[in-house]
Amino acid sequence: MGYGGLRVAGLVFPLVALAGCTTADDGPAVPRADAAVPSYAAPSGAPAICAELAGTTHLAGLPVAVGTLTAQPEDVGAKLEITAAIDELTGVLDKAGHRPGLAALDRSVRDLVEVLRDARDARLTDAVRTEISTGLDDVGLRAQAFCGFPS
Secondary structure, three states, rough: OOOOOHHHHHOOOHHHHHHHOOHHHHOOOOOOOOOOOOOOOOOOOOHHHHHHHHHHOOOOOOOOHHHEEEHOOOOHHHHHHHHHHHHHHHHHHHOOOOOOOOOHHHHHHHHHHHHHHHHHHHOHHHHHHHHHHHHHHHHHHHHHHHHHHOO
């Protein structure tokens, strides 16, 4: 399943619904990477947010963290993984700066950060899991127009 061609989201969160079946005993199902899109080279004129998104590393842990929190709502490791993804996305926003025409992408990333905070801070519900999936999809669609991530 692609998310507007955005490899960050496409590789990170392809099976959100199945992540809910993962428990801490299953071990890591998502291999850790040095970057979400290691071979990405921004096209000429691409905004800084593109390279920042491509360089994320903690988004890859979201499926396991969400699945773990579904099965074990108080799991500290899963909450830390979600916190790391939140911090990473907040850093993306801070480093990206404000550029005309990026308001929708900026808002989409901010909305995703908020729903990840909800997932971390309260009991994880089907609605929140759906919002995470929808948020990643929206970020992917909006970023692809500017970033030209490899498909």
